[in-house]
Amino acid sequence: MEQFSIKEVYGKMRRDTEKMEWRKLVWSNYGAPKWIFMPYIALHRRLSTKDRMVKWxxxxxxxxxxxxxxxxxxxxxxxxxxxxxxxxxxxLAWQVIRITGLDWQGQIQWAIKHMTSKNSTAQVYKMTLAGMIYHL
Ligand SMILES: [Zn+2]
Known part of the structure; x- marks a missing residue:
């Protein structure tokens, strides 16, 4: 890429996740664009968490x-x-969803199974997940 283009980077990110089962959690999401980038990073396990910062x-x-x-x-x-x-x-309680005791992988697997459709419940859930990951 000779010139930096956000559109090209966004397109490459989308193409790179075409075979990921979690892609609909990230790309079919009406959350703020700055929120949506964080689940993408988190699902690649690339967030700057302290365990990674200690390694760096x-x-x-x-x-x-x-x-x-x-x-x-x-x-x-x-x-x-x-x-x-x-x-x-x-x-989750605000959305009348009851799931407890799942770790990161369990939550993501549950979301892939139950929240990747285009109905309003799934859309609100995906926005909430993206917003929560961004703000935490
Ligand atoms: Zn803690």
Whole structure:
């Protein structure tokens, strides 16, 4: 690519995920564009979580800043951290969805199975998931 083009990068990202089973969680999402990029990064397990930053020697502190109890990694950050699980559970309750006790992979598999259609329930769920990942 001789010139940087957001449109070309976006198109390449979409093409790169054509065979990913989670692609409909990311690309068929009416959330804010800045939200949608974060699930893409998270589903590739490329978020700058502390466990990765320690490997890059950016920090030597692994402790989760939300609960101060466990090490921060993607599995802990969204569905393992007691503070963040409370936020997610309230967002699910608002949507009248009852799922508990699933880790990151379990939540994503559940979402792929139940929330990849185009109905309004799935659309709200996908926007909420993207917004939650972005803000946390
Ligand atoms: Zn935590």
């Amino acid at each position: 020697r950016i920090t030597n502190v692994l402790t989760c800043p939300m609960c101060l109890l466990e090490d921060e990694g993607i599995d802990h950050m969204f569905f393992g951290c007691s503070s963040n699980v409370g936020i997610w559970n309230r967002l």
